[in-house]
Amino acid sequence: MSDDDPQIDTKPLVRMRDVARALGVSVSTVSRALSQPRLVSVETLDRVGEMTSRMKYRPNLAARDLRTRATRALLVAVPSFSPLFLEIFRGAEQEAVKLGYSVLMAHTGSDADREHVFLDQVLSQQADGIVLVTTGDQDRLAKRRTSLPVMVAALDRISDIGVPNMRIDNIAGARAAVQHLIDLGHRRIAHIGGPVDQAMARDRADGFAQTIAAAGLEPWHCPRVTGEFSLASGEALMARLLTRYPRPTAVFAANDEIAVGALQAIKRDNMRIGEDISVIGFDDLRIGMLYDPPLTTIGFDKVELGRSAIRALVASIAGQTDLPDLTLPTSLEIRGTTGRPAAE
Structure with a gap:
């Protein structure tokens, strides 16, 4: 093999049992932490999250659980690729990885039809749940309230659809x-x-x-x-x-x-x-x-908004139905573009 040939990574894949062995816990404990985080302590969840990140463990998203049909994949639907939504997605991705999920960005372009395409993809089990960051048509969402997938609304206020709202004031x-x-x-x-x-x-x-x-x-x-x-x-x-x-x-x-x-x-x-x-x-x-x-x-805190949305979504996937809405505080950041008006 010459120096110009591509290098093949022959390092064996990290498996769930490897994570369990490194932590000194059972495989079932790691599995619960990744699939049903509400069933384990915060300390265990943090330890598992830290170890999976350190060992670069990734679940096999192609192999669905035959009983639950879980994909271990989540969608975050955003209306544009503006810096605001990229920061929210960054927080969502951080939390998803910690909880053992893959997260994909879905671009709606503020188009209600595209929003509903992504919602239907979740219903058809192409993903386990979706975070909808703002919406192009709130009334249309309300009309299909009884046929929505597992979903969390983020950033914008979305009323009358019966899903958790993670927003700011x-x-x-x-x-x-x-x-x-x-x-x-x-x-x-x-x-x-x-x-x-x-x-x-x-x-x-x-x-x-x-x-x-x-x-x-x-x-x-x-x-x-x-x-x-x-x-x-x-x-x-x-x-x-x-x-x-x-x-x-x-x-x-x-x-x-x-x-x-x-x-x-x-x-x-x-x-x-x-x-x-x-x-x-x-x-x-x-x-x-x-x-x-x-x-x-x-x-x-845009990153925390994304993290909170994923935590709420994973809890919803696990069957929790009494999730409260969250409203993050805002803060005034005074810099150089404001001052006293000039004398007239």
Whole structure:
């Protein structure tokens, strides 16, 4: 064999009995920890998870259990490949591996038809369960409530379908963002929102409206425009807002991608960010940290959201039916794009 020939890995596969032997426990204990984690202690679950990761043990996903028809595979359906959803998927994958599952990303493109294709794949036993990260049509999900697979809803609020919701408090986060601008002295605050058919976008817009009303600010001076959760939409809508008179002194963007697009429009207009106009986003993505100046935003633990969704999904697969919803807190991350309004 020459040096240029591909190297074949002849290392034997790690089997469940190898993991059990390394831990000094029975094979059945390892099996329960991987397939029915609620039946073992947290300490045992952590030990098994750590050892399977260290030994690079992977279950044979092609060989289904003949009794349970389990695939040991999970789907995480996301509407786009934005940094937000990739971070949530990263947490989901970490937790799935720890629990002995493989996890695959399913891209819906915010298309309700594609969502239901993936739901049907789970029903046809191509996977054991699915995490649906936002939805393109909540009413359609509600109509098929009695024919849904094992499922968990993540990030967005999905009501009336009887599945666990792992989400964040979008309204409270939006209130904190707008209150920060008000506390700085801004009285002309605009909102660039996301798609009105998404509950997450509506909640963030509601939080904006509630805070503006509570502060007694003039609605005419606090306009709302809506578009997509994208840089291009943020840039175009910010350019439109800059033509208003009087011009807003601050903007609350419904996500960081919109916010960065808005910052590009502001810079193109030769305005000073954080001085002539302030911008705050939502999601605390790396793209905002890399901008100059770094973006003030509302953050939350995206990786933990993904982990929590997988834990709830695996518990549901194991037959647990009384799982509570989870709402993760948000936090205000003050950086360089917000400041007191310039004197006029």
